[in-house]
Amino acid sequence: MSERHPEPxxxxxxxxxxxxxxxxxxxxxxxxxxxxxxxxLEELGIPFELTRRGTIRATLRGxxxxxxRAVSAHLDTIGASVRQVQDNGRLALAAVGCWSSRFAEGSxxxxxxxxxxxxxxxxxxxxxGHAFNTAIDQMPVSWDHIEVRLDAYSTTRxxxxxxxxxxxDFVAFDPLPExxxxxxxxxxxLDDKAGVAALLAALKAVVESGQxxxxxxHPLFTITEETGSGAAGxxxxxxSEFVGIDIAPVAPGQASSEHAVSVAMQDSSGPYDYHxxxxxxxxxxxxxxxxxxxxxRYYFSDAHSAVTAGHDIRTALVAFGCxxxxxxxxxxxxxxxxxxxxxTGYLLSPPVFASDSQPASSSLERFSxxxxxxxxxxxxxxxxxxxxxxxxxx
Numbered sequence: 367m368s369e370r371h372p373e374p375x376x377x378x379x380x381x382x383x384x385x386x387x388x389x390x391x392x393x394x395x396x397x398x399x400x401x402x403x404x405x406x407l408e409e410l411g412i413p414f415e416l417t418r419r420g421t422i423r424a425t426l427r428g429x430x431x432x433x434x435r436a437v438s439a440h441l442d443t444i445g446a447s448v449r450q451v452q453d454n455g456r457l458a459l460a461a462v463g464c465w466s467s468r469f470a471e472g473s474x475x476x477x478x479x480x481x482x483x484x485x486x487x488x489x490x491x492x493x494x495g496h497a498f499n500t501a502i503d504q505m506p507v508s509w510d511h512i513e514v515r516l517d518a519y520s521t522t523r524x525x526x527x528x529x530x531x532x533x534x535d536f537v538a539f540d541p542l543p544e545x546x547x548x549x550x551x552x553x554x555x556l557d558d559k560a561g562v563a564a565l566l567a568a569l570k571a572v573v574e575s576g577q578x579x580x581x582x583x584h585p586l587f588t589i590t591e592e593t594g595s596g597a598a599g600x601x602x603x604x605x606s607e608f609v610g611i612d613i614a615p616v617a618p619g620q621a622s623s624e625h626a627v628s629v630a631m632q633d634s635s636g637p638y639d640y641h642x643x644x645x646x647x648x649x650x651x652x653x654x655x656x657x658x659x660x661x662x663r664y665y666f667s668d669a670h671s672a673v674t675a676g677h678d679i680r681t682a683l684v685a686f687g688c689x690x691x692x693x694x695x696x697x698x699x700x701x702x703x704x705x706x707x708x709x710t711g712y713l714l715s716p717p718v719f720a721s722d723s724q725p726a727s728s729s730l731e732r733f734s735x736x737x738x739x740x741x742x743x744x745x746x747x748x749x750x751x752x753x754x755x756x757x758x759x760x
Contacts, residue, residue: 370653371571371653371707371710371711371714372571372572372574372575372577372710373571373707374564374567374568374570374571374703374706374707374710375567375570375571376567376699376702376703376706378566378567378570379563379564379566379567379702379703379706380545380551380563380699382406382562382563382566382567383551383559383560383562383563383702384543384545385402386399386402386403386441386559386562386563387541387543387553387554387555387556387559388541389402390445390476390478390536390538391441391442391443391538391555392442392443392444392445392446392447392462392463392536392537392538392592393442393443393444393445393462393463393589393590393591393592393593394442394447394462394536394590394593395445395478395536395538396420396441396442396589397420399441399442400416400420400422400441400587400589403422403441403562403566403587404416404422406566407422407424407569407585410566410569410570410573411573412424412425412426412569412573412585413425417599417600419589419590420589421586421587421588421589421597421599421600422585422586422587423584423586423600423602424584424585424586424587425582425583425584426569426572426573426579426582426583426584426585426713427578427579427582428578428579428580428581428582428583429578429579429580429581430580430581430582431581431582431604432581432582432604432723433581433604433605433606433607433717433719433720433722433723434581434582434583434584434602434604434605434606434607435581435582435583435584435605435606435607435608435609435712435717436583436584436585436586436597436601436602436605436607436608436609437565437583437584437585437586437608437609437610437611437709437712437713438585438586438587438588438596438597438600438608438609438610438611438668438669438672439558439561439562439564439565439586439587439588439610439611439612440558440561440562440587440588440589440590440591440592440596440612440668441558441559441562441587441588441589442463442588442589442590442591442592442593443463443554443555443557443558443559443592444461444462444463444464444465444539444555444557444592444692445462445463445536445537445538445539446459446460446461446462446470446475446509446536446537446539447459447460447462447534447535447536447537448460448477448514448531448532448533448534448535448537449509449533450533451523451526451527451531451532451533452513452523452526453522453523454521454522455516455520455521455522455523455525455526456513456514456515456516456520456526457477457486457513457514457516457526457531457537458509458510458513459488459509459512459513459514459537460509461509462536462592462593463592463593463692464592464692465692465693466507466692466693467507467508467509467511467512468507468693469692469693469694470488470509470512470539471488471489471490471512472487472488472489473487473488473539473540473554474486474487474539474540475487475488475514475537475538475539475540476537476538476540477514477516477531477535477536477537478535478536478537478538479529479530479531479532479535480530480532480535481530482530484516484517484518484529484530484531485516485517486514486515486516486517487514487515487517488512488513488514488515488539489512489513489514489515490502490505490511490512491505491511491512491513492505514537516529516531539554539555540554541553541554541555542554542694548698549698549699549700550624550696550697550698550699551696551697551698551699551702552694552695552696553694553695554693554694554695555695556613556686556688556695556696556697557612557613557688557691557692557695558591558611558612558613560613560686560688560697560702561611561612561613561685561686561705562587562611563702564611564686564702564705564706564709565585565611565706565709567706568706568707568709568710568713569585569713571706571710572710572713572714577714579713579714580714580715580716580717581716581717583713584601584602584605586600586601586668588600588668591612591667591668591671594666594671595671596667596668596671596672597610597668597669597671597672597675598671598672598674598675599675600672601672601675601677601679604723605677605679606678606679606680606717606719606722606723607642607679607680607682607717607718607722608668608669608672608677608679608680608681608682609642609646609669609681609682609683609684609709609712610667610668610669610681610682610683610684611683611684611685611705611709612667612668612683612685613685613686613688613691613695614628614630614658614660614662614685614686614687614688615662615665615688615691616687616688616689617689617691620660620662621658621659621660621661622658622660622685622687622688623656623658623687623701624687624688624689624696624697624698624700624701625656625687625698625700625701626655626656626657626658626687626700626701626704627650627655627656627657627658627684627685627686627687627701627704627705627708628657628658628659628660628684628685628686628687629643629646629647629650629657629658629659629660629682629683629684630643630659630660630661630662630665630667630682630683630684630685631643631659631660631661632661632662633661633662633663633665633666633667633670633683634662634663634664634665634666634670635666635667635669635670635673635674638669638681638682638683639680639681639682640736641680641718641719641734641736642680642681642682642718643682645682645712645715645718646682646684646708646712647659649708649711649712649715650704650708650711652711653707653708653711655704655707655708656700656704657704657708658687660685667683669681669682669683678725678726680718680722684705684708684709685705686701686702686704686705687701688701719732719734
């Protein structure tokens with residue numbers, strides 16, 4: 367087994383996760399969580415810059431400046447906004463991010479007006495069994511069939527408007543975190559605050575170890591992943607490797623586990639980079655980490671937004687295993703620890719291809735190999751001679 371990498375501080379990871387969960391951050395309402403993470407980077411002595419909208423682009427200096435790599439986790443979460451102030455004084459909602467209203471029902475929420483915060487509950491349009499009996503069970507599951515009941519006097523549209531409610535006000539859902547003695551961590555919005563906590567713990571481990579990475583690494587903390595544009599405008603132009611950090615669904619038909627770190631081989635955008643993904647798998651094997659390969663069929667990540675923005679980069683995705691994603695989520699400290707250890711190993715590892723420091727080349731000499739197909743093609747026992755193929759065609 368290779369030399370041990372510095373161990374992440376799991377108490378630190380759990381503390382920052384709990385503190386982040388207490389900060390509402392639906393996409394579009396992320397200033398406070400950005401400030402929180404920036405303060406953690408300042409404590410670690412890691413320099414950073416902020417884009418205009420608030421994406422954090424930090425730099426962990428390496429022994430050489432190119433090729434660069436980036437690791438990215440997102441600070442924004444799913445949520446909702448006020449779609450309509452209804453005649454009954456309650457609020458219709460529009461989803462922020464892609465998630466089912468099934469998981470919104472029954473939640474306690476904060477509604478952020480221009481002047482303050484109001485509390486409320488998300489309820490189905492028919493919410494009382496004593497009034498509607500079994501008709502409740504016939505209600506469709508959709509955002510058109512739920513509403514926010516405000517904890518204020520609000521029985522008409524005028525009442526709600528007098529409270530300062532406006533269309534477009536952000537609605538944040540209470541996280542309800544619970545860390546149990548079994549090691550399980552349950553909460554809303556583990557996606558991707560658990561990934562952020564794992565990355566911060568890995569950065570802390572590297573900084574406190576005194577080890578310098580071989581190449582520059584840019585930790586990125588994006589703010590619009592849930593709506594699809596996350597890393598589109600965030601990458602330094604000389605980045606050649608990009609590893610996204612996100613959530614791995616634990617469900618029937620998936621290979622991910624709450625007790626392992628997942629390396630995604632493919633998602634809705636297509637396969638991830640062959641070489642970078644296997645580099646991560648090899649690092650996990652060297653560290654004897656519990657690791658799974660998985661494929662996510664209904665899933666996009668910051669890596670997708672970076673590629674579609676036009677960056678010529680190798681991409682991969684590592685993720686913590688989580689049950690009930692985009693609902694009341696649950697993971698285990700085993701998975702977060704494995705993720706943080708894999709990230710620590712990756713930050714200190716050599717580049718997959720040192721030649722990636724050059725963005726383009728007219729030579730095949732430094733181009734990568736996947737399998738040695740050339741040798742197979744040269745074997746007469748595997749492939750008929752060209753003359754015989756031509757003859758058969760004729």
